[in-house]
Amino acid sequence: MWSRIYALLIKEFLNLLKDKKSRFVLIGPPIFQLFVFGYAATYDLNQVPIAIYNEDTSIASRDLIAKFNGTPTFKEVLRISYHEQIAPALDNKDVLMVVHIGQHFSRDLLLAQHPAKVQILLDGRNSNTAQIALGYAQTVLSDFNIQWAKQHKLSLPPAKLEVRAWFNPNLESRWFIVPGIVGLLTLVVTVIVTALSVAREREQGTFDQLLVTPLSPLEILIGKAIPGLVIGVIESSFIILMAVLWFKVPLVGSLVPLYIGIILFVFAVIGIGLMISSLAVTQQQGLLGAFLFIVPAVILSGYATPIANMPPLVQDLTLINPLRYFLIILRGVFLEGLSVSQLLDQYWPMLLIGILNLGMAGWLFRRRMY
Known part of the structure; x- marks a missing residue:
């Protein structure tokens, strides 16, 4: 028994090492993901944009403001003069706090x-970032309390923090994580289903039979895309x-x-899956290609770490990631109640990405056929 297993392992390793695409999947993705995780996956907050609304022009208030500005965590980008300026600053994401x-x-x-x-006042749409920023703010206020108490020989904390998110x-x-899971699982299911569609045909030997039918390459491509679209929408609806109903997220x-x-979003992701499927010869290659895209797409989407904290080059790279725009839509509708007109700037990039992806998938599909 063990000898047969050993022979099977040798055969599998030889198949992986002899195939150029398999070798690339084994070597390229780890190097790429190393840079993605190294630069993008960070929970540190630096230069958090804040606004100051100071109704007391005393030395004490100026000292407290100086402590906020003196830490590398916060960066004052707006000085508020009247109460009505608070809501637009938080609504438009000009400041986090x-x-x-x-x-x-x-x-x-x-x-x-x-x-x-x-x-x-915190922007609670990203609860993880808001909680970290709140912790830093409490540290600044604690330092101010200690300094003030020493100067005036007080035993009780002279300042009290009131928080409203x-x-x-x-x-x-x-409330922040669960809406994002809609995007993540929809991405995984849709990409894998479409990535394996053509590869499965090739592996089972039925792809040649499909080519002798009266169907044109465009019809075959559409026939492969529609099931992925339906499955993606059903998956999203279930989540x-x-x-x-279950997690009680409003x-x-x-x-x-x-x-x-x-x-x-599913329209944009289908093109990516079909591109992978048109290149993959086996289902194994299709799976590896799918995960090659899925892992960086999740990291560069802003699901776990804010895109604003990433290096500028990495931030530019996120612009071609459809999951980035979909997460904004999900959390905007769930938490903020955004309308269609307010989300137009998130809709059209996904539409453009979908058109380009499907066009590239069609070109690759025809090239691989002939």
């Missing part, structure tokens, strides 16, 4: 019975249903902008 110092901050600091209040009031990480927006995004 607003530090609001009230009118009586310095007066309350001098009264031990009334701790001064500092309000932190927008779009995700309780900073539930599940959305589980997200709302769906604030309408289903119309959500399903427009789903169809466009």
Whole structure:
């Protein structure tokens, strides 16, 4: 028994090493993914854009602002003059956090019975980033408290932090993660289904039989694409249903902008799967090619780490990733209730990517046929 297994292992390794595409899959992806993980996968926050709303022009408030500006974690990009500027700054993602110092901050600091209040307003759409930024803000305030208490010989903390997160009031990480899973699983299922479609035909020896039918190459390509589209939409629908009913993630927006995004995303991903399938000779190569695309696509999508924290070159690379735009649509509809008009700038890149991918898949398909 063991001798037969050993012979089978030798045969499998010889098949992998003799095939040029298999050798590339074994060597190329690890090197590429090493750079992707090394540069893109980071949980550190640097130069977080914040806005300062200072209603107290005392020395104490200026000292607190100086502590925020003195840390490499935060970067003041906006100075707010009146309350109505807060909402647009957070809604448009100009800043991640607003530090609001009230009118009586310095007066309350001098009264031990009334701790001064500092309000932190956070963008809770990315709960993980918001929680990390909040931790840094609490550290800055703690340092200010210690310094102020030493200067004025106080025993109680002179300042008290009040936190309010927008779009995700309780900073539930599940509200941020579960909508992203819709994109991840849809990507995996759709790419694998389409990547194996033509490769399976070649491996089973039925591809030549398909070529002698009256079907044209374009008809064959469409026939391979439609099942992937249907499966991708069904997969997305099931996960959305589980997200709302089982995980209790609120769906604030309408289903119309959500399903427009789903169809466009699956349309874009199908082209990638068909390109892989047209190049793959065996199903094994199709699977390896699919995962070669899936892993970097997830890392460069902003699912786990903010794209803004990636190097500029890597940020430019994310522009060709359809999952990047789909995650914005998912979280925007789930948490913010965005409409179709507000998501147009996310729709058209996926449509363009889908057209280019299908065009390239058709060209590769015809070339491999003849």
